[in-house]
Amino acid sequence: MDGIQEEQFDPKIRSSNDWVGLMKRREKRRSLPKITTTHFTDRNILSLGLSSTCPTCSAVNWHSLGDVDYQVRCARCLESYPFPQGELATKNRNFGYRLIGPFATPDYARGSYATLLTYNLLNDLRSGRHSMSFAPGVDLDFKDGAAPCEVDFIAWRSREHLGETLELDLLIGETKSFGKGDLIQDDDIVRLKRVAGRFPGSIIICSVLRNYFTENEKTRLAKLAHWARRPNQSYEPTSPLILLTGNELFFDITLGAKWKDLGEPYSKYDDYDYTNKLRGFSDATQEIYLGLYSCFEDERYQVKRDVRKG
Numbered sequence: 001m002d003g004i005q006e007e008q009f010d011p012k013i014r015s016s017n018d019w020v021g022l023m024k025r026r027e028k029r030r031s032l033p034k035i036t037t038t039h040f041t042d043r044n045i046l047s048l049g050l051s052s053t054c055p056t057c058s059a060v061n062w063h064s065l066g067d068v069d070y071q072v073r074c075a076r077c078l079e080s081y082p083f084p085q086g087e088l089a090t091k092n093r094n095f096g097y098r099l100i101g102p103f104a105t106p107d108y109a110r111g112s113y114a115t116l117l118t119y120n121l122l123n124d125l126r127s128g129r130h131s132m133s134f135a136p137g138v139d140l141d142f143k144d145g146a147a148p149c150e151v152d153f154i155a156w157r158s159r160e161h162l163g164e165t166l167e168l169d170l171l172i173g174e175t176k177s178f179g180k181g182d183l184i185q186d187d188d189i190v191r192l193k194r195v196a197g198r199f200p201g202s203i204i205i206c207s208v209l210r211n212y213f214t215e216n217e218k219t220r221l222a223k224l225a226h227w228a229r230r231p232n233q234s235y236e237p238t239s240p241l242i243l244l245t246g247n248e249l250f251f252d253i254t255l256g257a258k259w260k261d262l263g264e265p266y267s268k269y270d271d272y273d274y275t276n277k278l279r280g281f282s283d284a285t286q287e288i289y290l291g292l293y294s295c296f297e298d299e300r301y302q303v304k305r306d307v308r309k310g
Contacts, residue, residue, distance in 0.1 A: 013051050013062050015093040029252075037097065046097040055081050062098050112136070114175035115153050117249040118207045122155065122171070124255065125276055132157045140195060149194055157278070169278060170202040178209050184217045189224050196228070196239040203278055204228055207244035213289055222290050240282035243289045 019037050026035065040046040049064045054074035063072055063083075073080050088094050102109060115136055123132060136153045155171040172195050176183040184206060196202050206221060213221065221243060228239040247266070251258040256275040259266035269275070269284035286292040 013049075013060070013096045013098045015091075016048070016095045016097060017091055017093065019046075019097055040097075044101055045099065045103050047100045048095065048097055050083075050094045051096050052084055052094070054079065062096065111152070111175065111177050114177050114207060114209050114249070115173070117209070118153070118173060118175055118205065118244060119155070121244065121249055121251065121255065122157070122205075124251070125278070125281065142198065146194075149191055151191070151195055167201075170199055171205055171278075172196055172199070172202050173205040173207070175206075176208040182214050182216045183208055183210075184213070184220060186220060189220050192224065193227060200232065200238050202239055203282070204239050204241045205244065206241070207249060209246050209249060211246045213243070213245065218290055222292065225286050225290060225292055236279070237282070240279050241286060242278065242282045243285040245289070248285075 016037075023036060037046060041048065047064060049062050050068050051060055051062050052072060053060055054077060056079045057074060057077040059074055059076035061072065061075055068083065070083060070085075071080050072083050098104070102112075105112075119134055132155055134153055134155045138151050138154050140149045140151065142149070151172055152175045153171075153173040155173070157169040157171060172192065174184070174188050174192055188206075192204055192206070196204050204224070206224075221241070225241045228241045229237045230239075232238045247258065247262060248255060254275070256270040256272075259275070260270040261267075265288050269280075269288070274280040274284040283293075
């Protein structure tokens with residue numbers, strides 16, 4: 001029929017040679033703990049099988065080792081066909097690994113990778129006896145007639161100062177995967193302000209898997225940053241804003257080491273105060289990605305601070 005468009009999803013199969021090459025490139029990039037495909041197969045992330053092309057509908061099929069036989073069945077058109085024994089691809093490319101379980105969910109596991117990598121980074125930033133708990137995909141009902149509000153995650157992080165246990169940090173996160181154009185939209189900013197406004201002192205986190213923010217995203221985030229910098233009674237930002245990209249989320253050993261390797265402006269903030277303390281981390285990421293200096297150097301913030309102190 002005219003006007004019908006067919007969408008075919010990538011079965012997410014990569015040859016065994018591709019995976020071996022990936023591991024070798026990883027080893028050359030940095031001296032890291034050695035990882036092989038066994039780490040992924042033992043954790044039920046990858047499964048080995050053989051691929052073949054259906055002669056009827058041309059769909060690429062993946063067959064687990066237990067399903068391979070002289071006759072195989074196409075998962076798309078359901079026709080049976082002989083496995084191409086005499087027409088195997090060179091360099092064992094019929095052997096391939098496929099993502100299984102939750103890792104096989106389309107669209108970057110429906111955005112969960114960005115959230116999980118953000119968790120991983122925040123967990124790495126812990127120092128001393130800090131501990132942290134997370135709740136992904138939270139729908140907030142404020143019970144006062146206001147419309148419910150959804151956030152990608154909420155986290156609680158303990159903190160101490162000179163041996164004194166302080167109130168938990170509340171982290172409110174918005175995460176995005178890869179994509180073209182603007183990933184962070186105006187409604188995301190409105191939603192974050194709604195939630196953070198209900199919880200003064202909470203820390204806002206915006207993260208994307210790609211290594212940059214678009215110019216439109218920077219404009220939106222700068223407005224959010226200035227709103228978040230409104231001073232509290234201690235003349236500190238009411239809602240510190242942390243910005244994360246793939247530069248931070250895909251760190252190898254430590255964030256400090258990654259920023260040092262990236263050079264300016266990242267390397268300017270590769271020390272402990274900026275990579276292990278959330279408020280210092282907030283200042284660093286805002287200058288790196290938005291060109292906004294520390295709150296204490298922000299002219300509008302300083303005016304309000306002087307007025308309050310005067």
